[in-house]
Amino acid sequence: MFGRVLVKLSGESLMGDLEYGIEPARVTAIAGAVRDCIATGVQLAIVPGGGNIYRGLKGAAEGMDRATGDYMGMLATVLNALALQDACEKAGVHTRVQSAMTVQEVAEPYIRRRAMRHLEKGRVVIFAAGTGNPFFTTDTAAALRASEIHADAILMAKNGVEGVYTADPAVDSAAEFIPQITHMEAIQRRLAVMDATALTLCMENKLPIHVFNVDDERNIVRILNGERVGTLVSTP
Numbered sequence: 001m002f003g004r005v006l007v008k009l010s011g012e013s014l015m016g017d018l019e020y021g022i023e024p025a026r027v028t029a030i031a032g033a034v035r036d037c038i039a040t041g042v043q044l045a046i047v048p049g050g051g052n053i054y055r056g057l058k059g060a061a062e063g064m065d066r067a068t069g070d071y072m073g074m075l076a077t078v079l080n081a082l083a084l085q086d087a088c089e090k091a092g093v094h095t096r097v098q099s100a101m102t103v104q105e106v107a108e109p110y111i112r113r114r115a116m117r118h119l120e121k122g123r124v125v126i127f128a129a130g131t132g133n134p135f136f137t138t139d140t141a142a143a144l145r146a147s148e149i150h151a152d153a154i155l156m157a158k159n160g161v162e163g164v165y166t167a168d169p170a171v172d173s174a175a176e177f178i179p180q181i182t183h184m185e186a187i188q189r190r191l192a193v194m195d196a197t198a199l200t201l202c203m204e205n206k207l208p209i210h211v212f213n214v215d216d217e218r219n220i221v222r223i224l225n226g227e228r229v230g231t232l233v234s235t236p
Contacts, residue, residue, distance in 0.1 A: 001226045004043040004119060006151045008142035011052035012159045013214045014080055020052055022083050031087035033217035034124060038093055040224050043119040045149060046126045047142040048084060050076030070134035074101055077138060081128035082106060094123040100132030100141070112148050119149065139198035147205045154207060155223060156193065157214035163231030164191055164211050180232045183209075193233055208234040 013030070016023030037044050053076035054069075081097045088095040096118045099107040107128060108114065118125045130141040146154050160170070164186070167175040178191070183203035186193045193199060193211060202209055212219045212230030222229045 002042050002152045002224055004045070004149065004151050005153050005155055005224070006045045006047060006142060006146040006149070007155045007157060007220065008139065009046060009048045009080075009084075009157050009214065010159050011049035011054070011076065011080055013157055014048070014083065015052040018052075022052065022080065024087075027083050027087045028091075029217050030214070031084065031091040031093065033220050034088050035091045035093050036218075036221045037224060038122065038124065040221065042224050043122070044124050045115070045119060045145065045151065046081075046084065046124065047130075047138055047145060048077050048080040048126065048128065049138045050074070050080060052076075053079055067134035070130075070136075071101075073138075074129040074132070077130060078103055078107065078128045081126040084126055088124055094121075095126060096123050097126045097128055099128040101129040103129075115145075116149050137195050137198065139194040140201065143194065143198040143201040143205075143207065146207055147201060151207070154202065154209045155220060156209050156211045157220075158211055158230075159214060162213045164193055164233070166191075168192065178231055179228070180234075183233055183235050186233055193231075199233075202233075203235050206235050208232060 014022050014027055016026035050073045054073045078099055085095045085097050097107040098110040098115055100110045115125050127145045130138050131144055142154055164178045165175040169175040183199050187196055187199050210223050210232055219229050
């Protein structure tokens with residue numbers, strides 16, 4: 001069903017039960033899921049968020065210049081990418097980190113053709129530092145990289161929710177689960193799938209988004225095997 005996919009991991013998915021930071025057991029579990037995905041023959045790329053680290057600095061960020069804060073967030077994603085790489089390598093998965101910011105001691109620079117070649121060789125590529133530009137989220141980075149590498153879909157890993165709802169289920173008990181929706185409907189209804197820029201990019205490139213709960217790491221493989229898990233956002 002899928003030849004190449006990109007998984008967008010929120011920083012919070014690496015946090016486990018911690019208030020902030022990286023929980024080793026959680027990262028190990030996700031690395032195990034990555035290994036299972038590669039075993040299906042799919043080519044896999046990952047874009048990590050940085051909320052688990054950057055939100056730990058939220059107090060220090062009050063009143064900070066937006067661009068400076070965004071660069072700090074990009075650096076947080078580099079830390080998460082390195083933690084993921086280490087866990088994946090220990091699980092026996094060949095992994096490369098490519099960063100949109102220059103950190104040559106620990107990561108390759110982002111080069112599209114090199115990334116695609118890594119994927120063709122069965123390596124997992126982790127795209128760090130977002131787009132490399134302030135004012136753009138890691139959601140937008142995921143949509144951009146997925147489009148650039150010609151991914152068949154984006155697997156949008158959410159923390160603690162099964163997919164897309166009519167409202168935040170943590171706040172509104174009447175929120176209803178939405179099994180399938182179009183990109184345009186998600187934009188018009190301002191649903192918490194991705195930010196509007198990322199959703200628009202996915203819509204323009206007819207890139208489907210599978211939104212699922214990453215608390216059960218097996219959900220990734222289930223989606224790759226064709227099972228309906230979570231919410232499908234697509235443009236017919």
